[in-house]
Amino acid sequence: MMAFWKIFFKHHNIFSSNLNNQLVNQDAADKILLVKYLEGRGTIVNVYLSFNSYVNLHDLEKLCDSVGWVRRPLKKVKIAIDNSFVTASLFYEQNKKKFLIGFARATSDTSFNATIWDVVIHPDFQGQGLGKMLMAQIIKQLRYEDINTITLFADPQVVNFYKHLGFITDPDGVKGMFWYPL
Structure with a gap:
């Protein structure tokens, strides 16, 4: 599996932000300037990245609403x-x-595997590379923790976005399986 990541990082230049060679200490950094002077919502803004686990749940709900996601109970989102x-x-x-304007998270067994969840960029800021930068930083953090297998679930309309980042569907014939209560 390590060979996969060496090939991935060699052939997929997803680390094109100003944090290219810098790993962010999740606990030390409240905000890091990710993009200076980005146009969005009819104005020029500086976009910051934070690995702080505190996020305003109502702001996150509005962000998810902006892309048409089904609402989830805020109590469960917090958990x-x-x-x-x-x-x-x-x-x-x-x-x-x-x-x-953007959010993503990952769960992990803290040793081998991680799954990326809830990747969302506000529509006013899509198409400017923020999703790519956000994914690059999440992957970089996971690889720093020596996580070798990173998975995610993607709606059909965004599969190509993740393929361009180097994710593959059904590697070696592996299929995701689901169990739902009746």
């Missing part, structure tokens, strides 16, 4: 975030207020 191995938020500040 999911609290039990995540890595969380990452993208935001800009205006008049001393934070505006959440």
Whole structure:
């Protein structure tokens, strides 16, 4: 599996942000400037990255609403975030207020495997590389922790986005399986 990651990082240049060769200490960094002077919502903003696990749940709900996701109970969303191995938020500040424009999280067994969940970028900021940068930072954090197998679930309309980042469907014939209560 390690050979896969060596090939992945050699052939997939997803680390094109100003954090290219810098690993972010999740506990030490409240916010890191990720993109300076990005156009969004008709204005120019600086976009920040935070690995702080605190996220305003109502802001996250609004962000998820903006892309048409089904609402989930906030109590359960909080539990999911609290039990995540890595969380990452993208935001800009205006008049001393934070505006959440991106989010992703990963769960892990902290040894071998991790799954990335809830990757979302506000529609006003899509198509500018923020999703790619967010994924790069999540993957970088997981690889720093020596996680070798990173999985995710993707809706059909975003599968190509993840394929461009080097994710493959059904590697070696492996199939995801699900169990749902009746």
